[in-house]
Amino acid sequence: MKKNKLTLKGVADIIGVSTATISNAFNRPDQLSAKKREEILKKCEKIGYHGPNKAAQILRKGESGIVALILADNIEYMVSDPVASTFIKGVSRVLQKQNKHLLLFSGNEGSIRDVSDFVDGFICYGAPQNTALAQELKSAVKPVVTVDFDIEGLPSVNIDNEQAAFDIASKALGYDERVAILGLKLIDSPTTCRIYDSPLFGAESSIAQRRLQGYLKAIEQTGNHITNDWIWHIPESQSAYARQAASEVLNCEPRPTTILCMSDIIALELLQCAMAKGIEVPASLKITGFDGIDEAARTRPNLSTVCQSSIAKGELAATKLLENASENTVMSYDIISGETV
Amino acid sequence: MKKNKLTLKGVADIIGVSTATISNAFNRPDQLSAKKREEILKKCEKIGYHGPNKAAQILRKGESGIVALILADNIEYMVSDPVASTFIKGVSRVLQKQNKHLLLFSGNEGSIRDVSDFVDGFICYGAPQNTALAQELKSAVKPVVTVDFDIEGLPSVNIDNEQAAFDIASKALGYDERVAILGLKLIDSPTTCRIYDSPLFGAESSIAQRRLQGYLKAIEQTGNHITNDWIWHIPESQSAYARQAASEVLNCEPRPTTILCMSDIIALELLQCAMAKGIEVPASLKITGFDGIDEAARTRPNLSTVCQSSIAKGELAATKLLENASENTVMSYDIISGETV
DNA sequence: TGGCGAAATTTAATCGATTAAGTTACAACT
């Protein structure tokens, strides 16, 4: 932790050229002769000047090479969720390749203005819980790419959640089913519960709403029906929250014959509960998941689910941001025919 | 994405006071009357000036509120490893509480000088693979805290890896054992292999070396012995890498009676391979892990391992950095008596 | 009313660069 007080000015004095020339040697090779450039760089190396101060560059150039990844839920949860962390992987892979840096930002705390002055843009993963954030994104000074939700006017990366939900549900549903749904973030409640008549969550249309629409459509088209008290709200895609819903839904009398889950984590937890109770899957209970996490393919029986590539999503989001693209992208997905339907 | 061209100077002109006063209103309440301060803040709010530009502050004040977390392996791997991501959780929890921001930095690429000018400090998690990084940390201009390894002169957070390894191995070892070790990052090789006579990895003493010392000591003290060809090197704590080593070690003739694994991920993979082969654990094969990840407690049989709190480690590392502490901290660990020894 | 000290506010230097515009040097051409 030693102090090096070398500045462009100082170095310029030592070497005997102007600050502009040194700056150009580092940033704009075409502005000086290759020979002088070599010479300058070599001398800088020798006296221990490792290039222009980054903080000053950020101020002057207005760009830092830092991209903020806003995790709509808190960071704590996100890094342990397989889907989210795979997404982060994708983002970081692209950023690294382009020599950019990744700042992790919690959507549930603080304002993006805290960092807006020194980041080059935002990737927001997942629909914001607090509407203030959505508002801030809308009026952000720096470019924004949204993922897994939409905000009017901002470029986004999504799959067609409604269609995907419709597809997987259609695959599962027979003619005369009792259907339940284990939904993710459907309403504004921090605890697992049935939704009954609660208003659906979020002004901005979220993946939860889209998936729900898809499910409902499939249920209707297959001639089945469902009431709100057989729709559960789970606040986060974690086993602990899912367990409670799983237990409740499996205790219903009569028991559902098909349960549509809005994430694999939820579905796997449900599957485990069902097996512990000796319920045969899929013979007397069909289960569908959503996401296509690795673990879903490894379990026995393996899960029927919608597989989307989180890593590709991350890569695409980062690429769009860096390229300042403005259109929305709808990615493809795969319906996995597992052993649970 | 609209442009707001408000600067301190502009605001000062509008409101009719000096730039210093506005700056003080935001940063140093004691420098002006409470009344005027209120008035200024209110007016700023009205004209849409949300406080001093952060980029300029970073340059002027020399602090940004950004902490860089260097992941010695690449980010990609780290966010999916349960131990590392739990650590990140701990770090982010503390930073968030103090209104600091988290920058994720890959240890295997680029120089920390790329960010040194605009971060307030570094937390380096895990021993650097490239020695250049170790060198850079040593001479870093900003504060550094190392975790799970040591660099002379820098504050660190560790458990006593040698003692812990000794403890867990001692628990497993009987009098007349055939012992094998599945080691993590023992040598400088990107593939899984036996170490034979390869030189051990890393100039800086790493957790791998310490754990190995602990194992060897326990092996010796219990009157057993081991040769290098029964020590495996696994480059990263991932199932895929572990699988190969597990398969090899279980095919040895005669088969080891005790296998010491340097991570839970490795141990769990080994356990699974063993069970698939119909080997009875612990009756004919004892297994120990390291780390104490949640999953290790949930498997059947549950794993005998060393449990260290990654979240506490993360919190402590962040706290030390923010407090500019300079001493080393040795954290405690628990020996988990599972069903695999 | 004048004087004094503390509080409030302003002045101006500084943080460390980038870059448009201006200057100098020099080779090439008529």
Added chain:
DNA sequence: AGTTGTAACTTAATCGATTAAATTTCGCCA
């Protein structure tokens, strides 16, 4: 030789703040 064009550098304004030091204001008391 004189002109011209281009390459190579330098000058100086600017990015948007912070803060020590200087100045002004003001309350209070003799």
